[in-house]
Amino acid sequence: MTATAEPEVGKARLRKEDARLITGRTRWTDNLSVPGLLHLAFLRSPVAHAKITSIDVEEARHRPGVIAVFTGRDLAEAQGSLPCAWPITADQKAPTAPSLAVDQVNFAGEAVAVVVARGNAEAHDALEAIEVEYEDLPVVLDMTAAVADGADLVHADLGTNKSAHWVFDSAEAGTGGDVEQAIADAEVLIERTYRQQRLIPAFMEPRSVLVDPTGEQTTVWSATQIPHILRLMLALTTGTPEHKLRVIAPDVGGGFGGKLQVTPEEVVSLVVATRLGKPVKWTETRSESLLSAHHGRDQVQKLTLAARRDGTVTGLKVDLLADMGAYLRLVTPGVPILGAFMFNAIYKFPAYRFACTNVFTNKTPTDAYRGAGRPEATFAIERLMDELAAELGRDPIELREQNWIKHDEFPFTTVCGLEYDTGNYEAATAKAKEMFGYDALRAEQRERRERGDVVQLGIGTSTFTEMCGLAPSRVLGSLSYGAGGWEHAAIRVLPSGKVEVVTGSSAHGQGHETAWSQIVADQLGVPFEDVEVLHGDTQSSPKGLDTYGSRSLTVGAMAVLKAGEKVIRKARRIAAHTMECAEDDLEFSGGKFTVKGTERSTGLTDVALAVFAAHDLPDGVEPSLDSEATFDPDNFSFPHGTHLCAVEVDTETGFVKIRKYVCVDDVGVVVNPIIVEGQVHGGLAQGLAQALYEEAVHDESGTLTTGTLADYLVPSAVDLPHFDTDRTETPSTTNQLGVKGVGEAGTIASTPAVVNAVVDAVRHYGVNDIQMPCTPMRVWTAINGGPTDAGGLGGEAGGGLGSIDTSGGVA
């Protein structure tokens, strides 16, 4: 064992994970099989809202290869109600959510029956033989209409389409002033209504689950982000004893929040496998995925920003409608609540009020999607800051600078009561401006305007922060979330000196195996290659809260570090015993314990072997060199950054082309720069897609018209630009590693940067808003003086909150 001179943390280590992924030796759930496996296929409702008057499965039962067919009624007792872990208010209304609909369907795509067959194709074939009669009910699609008096109801038994109303008021909370007063005193008011269109996470690996009930424990393999939470929730939902369940998330092909779920199909697979005593597998088609895996975003944001003529922002009032879809899934109600704490972003205005009404509609349930709540909030404030700048004739970056928290003002307690630990918005912005060539592009923009160029240039900025590292358990408790936010890890130093790291954080593309190895290699002084990271199996990794909310590094890796500290402590005791010195006399570095001021030393590897042999251990020391730990952060971490986007808008066609995209992110200490950069790129792609391409559209009957990848426009390589990325590094002080989290940053920051740029390009035509995604049709219509919400939103276009004029306006 030699001491590694160069630390692993910070090194651009190529990923360990790649070896299997680039050669096709992968364990996607759909690649797995067990003896006697049967296949499931689900029949889904073609209508959005209806009573089921009859289901006839007789013919399907006799189709070739079919073993059984079950309806919701057949499974009614065993399937339970799908869990929602986040009652945001005590009086939150929540409908029963059966995995297979029993007498009523509430969204198109809801499963009504399941076929079990010997082969997958046979199972799908038999679906055609099932006869279902539906009696249509009125379809509720528009959130605004859904909360109006006398609206048709999604769930008649609830008596309302409002699930909950949640308010944060800085005056009431004692964290700031009274927003109504700020509005009354304002010299300038910017009032807008923005719509966060419905998006689809669209992970590339379709969901898949395999349940094998034939062992002592029932094993569930699932393409999930949350094996630990899933195990508990499956136990609670179906009554299967928790200790009789083992959940494995093998290789998982992306999640983005879309696999942060207890799905109806997982529950049904478990129930059916248990009933038949046979292993079953279900893998969704892409169309099923787009239709029935949860959707994201979908909010109407009514906003009032109060300011003084000198540009100082004095308050923000937010009224949200958030579409829950037809049911509350795992964290559905909490998504807008996470956003509540981010509308103030990096700014220090003194008064804030946020009110949110969660609304049921006859659509696919919504839930977490990359950033969950924070992109929606960041979009709103960053659009408003641009509108204020335009109203005051100010440079948008300079206006932001006037209002943001200065570097020397950290730690800073925001109007929401969050304490931001560190940040340096000046540094990131200066670097971004420089890389972008801001002044030159502004000059070109002026020149093009003056000459009336057909192609206009727009420049958009977005300065952002987010709360990462979900989360301090006590904060989640104060928000009524049903679980904590700690993470668990274990480290085992094996007799040969190799190290096993067990983490409760379950990866699906984030590179945990590599990053955790780097951290442990430094800490224990062992080679990177000698560390193996185990995750995603409740048997090898019995405790954990899994992966979402950019919490893996800030919480998960911190637990690893804590476990490592305990291992070193124990090893030190043993080393002191064998070297016959006091523990305090030993220094640990580069994998070796050295007696201070001498050459005498022993390696961690020697200690591991000595522990295994157990010939001579100190009294009371158990023969193992392993340890486990949990970490619960005291605070969130707050990555930040500045993103700049230049777009060219063809004013004759409305086509938007991204000319340049620059971002400088500050994610604190970087463990692996290539992983960080990759995460930023992927995040940007998803944020840009919201700005320009993606939208889940329903027709007036509630059918999803973007139900295939031909209609739902996930961008390809041609649709996205080259990104110029860089970093500043302001270590977080809320964790020992100084890390902040990166997974969601690109998504949160980029959407407003792009839309700000598009609006900026055509503002001189009188445009001050364009509904997302900024399709050529919408942009063209805006330039030509039409309503900004044109272009395919159908009946729910713009989704204004009643009396508010979406054309904006200044008091």
Added chain:
Amino acid sequence: MRITVTVDGTTYTDEVEPRKLLVHHLRETIGKTGTVVGCDTSNCGSCTVHLNGQSVKSCSVLAVQADGAEVTTIEGLARDGVLHPVQQAFHDNHALQCGFCTPGMIMQSIDLLADDPDPDEDTVRHGLEGNLCRCTGYQNIVRAVQDAAQKLKPGSHQPVGGQ
């Protein structure tokens, strides 16, 4: 129907239903795990393989159409444990995250480099238009393909393959 297909150098003769897609034949009958299904509309490219040296989306080819053909999947690229230069370039350039799109991306990239051994960024982007990736934002994929192009150049002194 009885078909004979040579996949990654091994010849397989099997009875297949006429409607069976090549991707399902590869996965279910032959036992390949690298070629995956990401959609049902031939939009995602996850299932891309080489059929007689040309890249195809194996979800849009019937197994019977491959009778007598030579198929290469991601699993047949590495030789004697040495990665294909494109595989190596994907690794070197962090061109994958979850890795689900990766086999299809690599197979498509090899085909596009066969057509144009020195593509510019735009050419690569267009060449990969039919392959969706949700994780990487494509930038590192484009970089990997261009990197592989350099390494594949005749007379290039860059080492190719090997870990």
